[in-house]
Amino acid sequence: MNIPAVNIDKVGDATKQTIAPGRIAGKMGSFFVELANVVFFILATIKETFSRDFESREFLRQCFQIGYKTLPLISITGIIMGLVLTIQSRPVLVNFGAVTKLPGMVAASLIREMGPVITALICAGKIGSGMGAELGSMKVTEQIDAMEVSSTNPMRFLVVTRVLAATLMIPLLILYADALGILGSWAGANIKGDVTFVLFFSQAFAHINFIDLLPAVIKSFFFGAVIGFVGCYKGYTAGRGTESVGVAANSAVVLSSLLVIVVDLIVVQITDLLVS
Amino acid sequence: MNTEQTETIGGAPAKAASGGPVIVISNLKKSFGGQEVLKSVSLQLLDGENLVVLGKSGSGKSVLIKCIVRLMDHDGGSITVLGKDVSALNGAGLGELRKKVGFLFQSGALYDSMTVRQNLEFPLRRMRKNLTKSEIDEKVKEVLEHVGLWDTLDKMPSQLSGGMRKRISLARTIIVDPKILLYDEPTTGLDPATSDEISSLIKDVQKKYKTSSLIITHDIQCARSTANRLVMLQDGEVSLEGGIEKFEKSTDPVVKSFFK
Numbered sequence A: 001m002n003i004p005a006v007n008i009d010k011v012g013d014a015t016k017q018t019i020a021p022g023r024i025a026g027k028m029g030s031f032f033v034e035l036a037n038v039v040f041f042i043l044a045t046i047k048e049t050f051s052r053d054f055e056s057r058e059f060l061r062q063c064f065q066i067g068y069k070t071l072p073l074i075s076i077t078g079i080i081m082g083l084v085l086t087i088q089s090r091p092v093l094v095n096f097g098a099v100t101k102l103p104g105m106v107a108a109s110l111i112r113e114m115g116p117v118i119t120a121l122i123c124a125g126k127i128g129s130g131m132g133a134e135l136g137s138m139k140v141t142e143q144i145d146a147m148e149v150s151s152t153n154p155m156r157f158l159v160v161t162r163v164l165a166a167t168l169m170i171p172l173l174i175l176y177a178d179a180l181g182i183l184g185s186w187a188g189a190n191i192k193g194d195v196t197f198v199l200f201f202s203q204a205f206a207h208i209n210f211i212d213l214l215p216a217v218i219k220s221f222f223f224g225a226v227i228g229f230v231g232c233y234k235g236y237t238a239g240r241g242t243e244s245v246g247v248a249a250n251s252a253v254v255l256s257s258l259l260v261i262v263v264d265l266i267v268v269q270i271t272d273l274l275v276s
Numbered sequence B: 001m002n003t004e005q006t007e008t009i010g011g012a013p014a015k016a017a018s019g020g021p022v023i024v025i026s027n028l029k030k031s032f033g034g035q036e037v038l039k040s041v042s043l044q045l046l047d048g049e050n051l052v053v054l055g056k057s058g059s060g061k062s063v064l065i066k067c068i069v070r071l072m073d074h075d076g077g078s079i080t081v082l083g084k085d086v087s088a089l090n091g092a093g094l095g096e097l098r099k100k101v102g103f104l105f106q107s108g109a110l111y112d113s114m115t116v117r118q119n120l121e122f123p124l125r126r127m128r129k130n131l132t133k134s135e136i137d138e139k140v141k142e143v144l145e146h147v148g149l150w151d152t153l154d155k156m157p158s159q160l161s162g163g164m165r166k167r168i169s170l171a172r173t174i175i176v177d178p179k180i181l182l183y184d185e186p187t188t189g190l191d192p193a194t195s196d197e198i199s200s201l202i203k204d205v206q207k208k209y210k211t212s213s214l215i216i217t218h219d220i221q222c223a224r225s226t227a228n229r230l231v232m233l234q235d236g237e238v239s240l241e242g243g244i245e246k247f248e249k250s251t252d253p254v255v256k257s258f259f260k
């Protein structure tokens, strides 16, 4: 039961040694060792997710933490996103006499692309770095070892709960950001024009159907999972000195932001293929 | 085999109960990459005794006790705890073993995100699943009073001083009534008065709970007051073993440097 954790430590050590020579071959080797580590980490997490004792209290605490920590930030960026998008695209639409298309256009780009990606990038910065730093410092100060000797599987207690919480909460945060974005857009539309919220809302959703939303929803879950996994992986496999905490937090942000963009690209490509 | 361990040293540690060994380590090997940290360590912890392990920084003392609770896997040799070979234990067996072996971490390892109370309840809730709420409260109160920090119950670890953290982690270690205690440098980084307090706590625990302890330290004051017996870890092996008088008389330069 505790074997995955122990093994991960070992593979982690192997990585550090292969990096040392600094040769290209060594670097390639270490890349594959790291890749193997990541795959192993993901498999171990999935295995622990379906084990008998689910740490429901810690899971709820993490859900609350993720939501609570990012809510103000997401609220502000959500509103500004909609506002700016509207203010920028309104003159163009006015030129073509298509001002009534404004709500639909803004809503579509918010829900399909801007909302998920920008929210996920903010979460990568806020939540990913938080997880990397927290687990990293727990590793360095032997708190993870202390859990293990208290008959608690740290993969199950720390990693599974965080990854699941991120996978569940980040889509919700994205939904919330979309909603505030549309609100912001309505406010933006009212700066120069005059449109009631009900009218704006019905125009916004007139041309959006479920199939449009599905890829966005699916990718939101992937964003959440990616951010959770990367943050936990970087923290959990942090090195032994205090400086590794900073390294873990930093590389968690860099890698999860990058992966958010890559996942976005992949999902867009796949939906493009499926639709045409 | 030596089972009579009756010498009493310094500030009178409790007399070691005469019993068989609870931990037997033989020819233990552990290396990291090319670095051989433990080459061939053999030692025994007898029932009821306080065994002090001395050694320079980096000599592998922490690695040694981490191998005992399988926080690290050793590369060779064997470790037997309470009659069981630790490398052969699976998940459930390892869980059982860890209920009986308490571990005080060098850094204290208090959970930063939890209050003192939650820190103390954590191992209880996980290792003694059948306890009621009032039994848990009772136990928390007992150990906190034992270490003399009842008033810190609802503080966060970051609000405590180094010595208080050490004492809280000692309380967290003894709260599940382990039979064997592994102390990793319990007094390092503390002022002499606080060190003495911790040393006498260690002796109290030995008397009160009838535990066997392995105490890692380079604080000779702590060693003098807690040890029934000592071993010296040097170059990956046990280089000297015996009572405090034997250590004081030793001509080995490293041993001498501890006692100057």
Ligand SMILES: Nc1ncnc2c1ncn2[C@@H]1O[C@H](COP(=O)(O)OP(=O)(O)OP(=O)(O)O)[C@@H](O)[C@H]1O
Pocket: A013, B032, B037, B055, B056, B057, B058, B059, B060, B061, B062, B063, B064, B106
């Ligand atoms: N996880 C690890 N990975 C690589 N090397 C390690 C690891 N743990 C310990 N070491 C190495 O093993 C050696 C012994 O370390 P250990 O922590 O046991 O020393 P120690 O005797 O406890 O020293 P101190 O008194 O300073 O705590 C050190 O050289 C250390 O670098």
Ligand SMILES: [Mg+2]
Pocket: B061, B062, B063, B106, B184, B185
């Ligand atoms: Mg040490």
